[in-house]
Amino acid sequence: MSLENTKAQMRKGVLEYCILSILQEGDAYSSAIINKLKESELIVVEGTLYPLLTRQKNAGLLSYRWEESTQGPPRKYYSLTDEGREALDELDKSWKELVDAVASLRNEK
Amino acid sequence: MKKTQKVNISGVVFNIDEDAYHCLDNYLNQISARFANLEEAQEIVSDIEQRIAELFHEKGKSGEYIVTIDDVNEVISILGSPSDYSDTDADQPSFKRKKRMYRDVDNSIIAGVCSGLGNYFNIDISIVRVLIVILSFIGFGTGLIVYGLLWIIIPPAITPTQKLEMQGQEFNLGSIEHKIATKVNQVKESSLFDKIINGLGKIVLMFGKFLYIILRAVLIIIGITLILTGIAFIVTLLVALFHGGDIFSYNGLPLFNDISTVIMSHFTSVSMFVTLAITAFLVVFIPCVLIIYAGLRIIFRFKSSDKALVLSSVAIWFVAAIVFGISVALIAKDFARERKSITYVDNTAQIENLHIVTLPLPENTDINPHAALTIDDFSLYTSDDGVKLYIEPELHIYRANGDNIKVEIVKKASGATKLIASENVERIDFDYTLRGDTLFLDQIFGLKDYSKFRGQEVDVYVYIPKGKGVSLNQESYNILDYSWSVSNIYYNQKPDEINIMGKNELNEDEE
Numbered sequence: 073m074s075l076e077n078t079k080a081q082m083r084k085g086v087l088e089y090c091i092l093s094i095l096q097e098g099d100a101y102s103s104a105i106i107n108k109l110k111e112s113e114l115i116v117v118e119g120t121l122y123p124l125l126t127r128q129k130n131a132g133l134l135s136y137r138w139e140e141s142t143q144g145p146p147r148k149y150y151s152l153t154d155e156g157r158e159a160l161d162e163l164d165k166s167w168k169e170l171v172d173a174v175a176s177l178r179n180e181k
Numbered sequence: 182m183k184k185t186q187k188v189n190i191s192g193v194v195f196n197i198d199e200d201a202y203h204c205l206d207n208y209l210n211q212i213s214a215r216f217a218n219l220e221e222a223q224e225i226v227s228d229i230e231q232r233i234a235e236l237f238h239e240k241g242k243s244g245e246y247i248v249t250i251d252d253v254n255e256v257i258s259i260l261g262s263p264s265d266y267s268d269t270d271a272d273q274p275s276f277k278r279k280k281r282m283y284r285d286v287d288n289s290i291i292a293g294v295c296s297g298l299g300n301y302f303n304i305d306i307s308i309v310r311v312l313i314v315i316l317s318f319i320g321f322g323t324g325l326i327v328y329g330l331l332w333i334i335i336p337p338a339i340t341p342t343q344k345l346e347m348q349g350q351e352f353n354l355g356s357i358e359h360k361i362a363t364k365v366n367q368v369k370e371s372s373l374f375d376k377i378i379n380g381l382g383k384i385v386l387m388f389g390k391f392l393y394i395i396l397r398a399v400l401i402i403i404g405i406t407l408i409l410t411g412i413a414f415i416v417t418l419l420v421a422l423f424h425g426g427d428i429f430s431y432n433g434l435p436l437f438n439d440i441s442t443v444i445m446s447h448f449t450s451v452s453m454f455v456t457l458a459i460t461a462f463l464v465v466f467i468p469c470v471l472i473i474y475a476g477l478r479i480i481f482r483f484k485s486s487d488k489a490l491v492l493s494s495v496a497i498w499f500v501a502a503i504v505f506g507i508s509v510a511l512i513a514k515d516f517a518r519e520r521k522s523i524t525y526v527d528n529t530a531q532i533e534n535l536h537i538v539t540l541p542l543p544e545n546t547d548i549n550p551h552a553a554l555t556i557d558d559f560s561l562y563t564s565d566d567g568v569k570l571y572i573e574p575e576l577h578i579y580r581a582n583g584d585n586i587k588v589e590i591v592k593k594a595s596g597a598t599k600l601i602a603s604e605n606v607e608r609i610d611f612d613y614t615l616r617g618d619t620l621f622l623d624q625i626f627g628l629k630d631y632s633k634f635r636g637q638e639v640d641v642y643v644y645i646p647k648g649k650g651v652s653l654n655q656e657s658y659n660i661l662d663y664s665w666s667v668s669n670i671y672y673n674q675k676p677d678e679i680n681i682m683g684k685n686e687l688n689e690d691e692e
Contacts, residue, residue, distance in 0.1 A: 102228065102232065103232065103235060116261070116265075117258075117259065117260055117261025117262075117265045118232065118259055118260045118261060119212070119229065119260045119261035119262075119263075119265050120261065120265060122225045122228045122229050122232070123216065123221075123225050125228070126221045126224050126225050126228065127221065130221060145191045145192050145193050145231055145234045145235060145238070146192075147231075147235075148228070148231070
C-alpha cells in the first residue's frame with residue numbers, strides 16, 4: 073500500500089462527509105459544492121466528485137431537482153434527505169471520535 | 182485553417198474545432214470506459230457532460246464562440262484526467278489474461294524475439310540472447326534459422342493490451358493507462374553487457390533482415406507452388422469430367438452426358454453412378470481447394486477464423502470418401518463370385534484344316550460398327566435404340582496334345598452369388614456353328630434380358646495337332662489372342678491362308 077493510496081483513501085472518506093456537511097447549510101448545485109471543496113483544498117480536480125454524488129443520491133442520502141439557469145444549461149440542485157441528515161449525524165459523531173482518538177494518540181508520544 | 186463543427190453538449194450547442202472535438206470525444210470515451218462496469222455510469226457521464234457545458238458557457242462563449250483545443254485542455258485540467266476518477270469502491274473489472282508470446286519490440290535489438298522469449302519464459306533476456314548467439318556459431322547457423330522462423334511466426338506486441346498479455350500482467354484499464362504512461366517516459370537502461378550485445382545486434386540486424394527477406398521469398402514460392410498445384414488438379418479434374426471421352430476413348434465421350442449415364446447403367450444403377458461421380462469429385466476437389474487456400478494464406482498472411490471452414494471441409498471429405506468407398510464395395514460385391522461353362526464343339530475330329538470365320542457385323546443391323554467405347558476386349562456400340570453393351574470374344578489357338586483338332590467354348594461371368602453368376606453365364610448371347618470344316622463365330626456377343634456387365638467373357642480355344650492346319654479370316658485375326666503358338670501369324674496376318682502347326686507353333690520354320 074502506497075502513501076498516495078492511503079491519502080486518497082482518507083480523503084475519500086472525508087469527502088463524503090464534507091458533501092453532506094455543505095448540503096446541511098442549504099441546497100446547492102454540483103458546481104457550487106465543487107467550488108467550496110476546491111476552496112478548502114479537499115479536491116484538486118472536479119471529476120472525483122461526480123461518482124460520489126451519484127452514489128450518495130442512489131443510496132438515498134441526497135435528492136435532486138432540476139432548476140433552470142439564466143446562464144447555460146439547467147442545473148441539478150442537490151438537497152439532503154432525512155436519511156442523509158441521519159447519516160450526517162452519525163458521521164459527525166464518528167468524526168469527533170476519530171479526531172479525539174488521533175489527538176490522544178499523538179499527545180501520548 | 183481548421184474545420185469546425187457543431188456539438189450538442191447537455192442540450193447546449195457549441196461550435197468546436199475539429200481537433201478540440203476529437204480531444205473531448207476521446208476524453209469522454211475514456212471516462213465512460215472507467216465507469217463502464219457501474220450501473221450509474223450513464224448518469225455520471227451525463228453529469229460530467231453537463232459540467233463541461235457549464236464550463237464552456239461560463240466563459241460566455243456559447244453561440245458564435247468557437248471552442249478551441251486550449252479550452253478543452255483547460256476543462257480537462259479542471260475536471261481531471263481519467264485516472265483521477267479513481268473510485269476504490271468500485272472494483273475495476275480485471276481479467277487475468279493468459280500469457281501469450283509476443284515479440285517485445287520495445288526492448289529489441291533486432292526484432293524483439295529474444296526479449297519476447299525471455300518475457301514468456303521469465304528468463305533474463307541476456308541469457309536468451311547469448312543462447313541464440315551460441316547456437317548460431319556452434320550450431321552452424323541453427324540459431325539464425327530459429328530466430329528467423331520465430332521472427333515470422335511470433336507477432337509483435339504493439340498495442341498496450343498485447344504488451345500486458347506478453348508479460349502476463351493483470352489486465353484492466355488502470356494497467357493499460359499505466360503502460361501508456363511508462364512507454365512515454367521510458368528511458369532505456371542499458372548495462373555494458375547490453376551495449377556490447379547491442380553493437381553485435383546492429384550487425385546481425387542487417388543480416389537478419391536479409392535472411393527474413395529470403396525466408397519470405399521462399400515461403401511465397403512455396404505458396405505459389407501450392408496454389409498452382411491446386412489449380413492444376415482442379416483443371417485436370419474438370420477436363421476429365423466434361424471432356425474425359427476425348428482422352429479415354431477414341432470416339433469422344435464426355436463422362437457427364439446421356440450416353441455416359443446409359444453406358445454406366447450397364448455396370449450399375451444410374452443413381453449409384455451419380456453417387457460415385459459426385460463423391461469422387463469431392464474427394465479430389467476438396468484437397469485442391471484446401472491446398473490453394475493454404476498457398477494464399479502463406480503468401481498474404483491474412484488472419485481469419487478459418488477453423489470452422491477447414492474442419493467442415495475435412496468432414497465433408499471424409500463423408501464423401503466413405504460413401505465412395507461403400508459404393509465401390511457394393512459394386513465390387515456384384516463381382517464376388519465367378520462361374521464358367523465349358524462346351525466342346527462336336528465333329529471336329531475328322532477335320533484336316535479348320536477354317537475359322539468370324540462373322541462381321543451384319544449389314545442390316547442397327548449397330549454402328551464403330552465402338553463408342555472400347556476398353557480391352559469389351560466395347561460399347563451405339564445402335565438406333567441407344568447404347569448397347571457388346572463384348573468381343575477371344576480366340577486362342579494352341580498346339581493340341583492328341584491327333585485331333587479340338588474346339589472348346591468357355592463362357593464366364595461373375596455375380597454376387599454363385600447362382601447369380603451362373604444365371605449371368607446363361608444370359609451370354611454368343612452363337613457359333615460348325616459347318617463342314619468351317620467354324621463360324623460371332624464377332625461380338627451381347628447379353629440377354631438387359632443384363633448388367635458382370636465380367637462376362639467368351640473364350641474360344643482351338644487346339645491344332647502337329648501337321649494339321651488352320652485358316653483365319655480378317656475378323657478372326659481381330660479377336661485372336663497372342664500366344665507362343667501363333668507368334669508367326671499374329672503380326673504377319675495372311676487372311677484365309679492355311680497355317681500348318683509345327684512342333685510348337687504355326688508355320689514353324691524347318692530347322
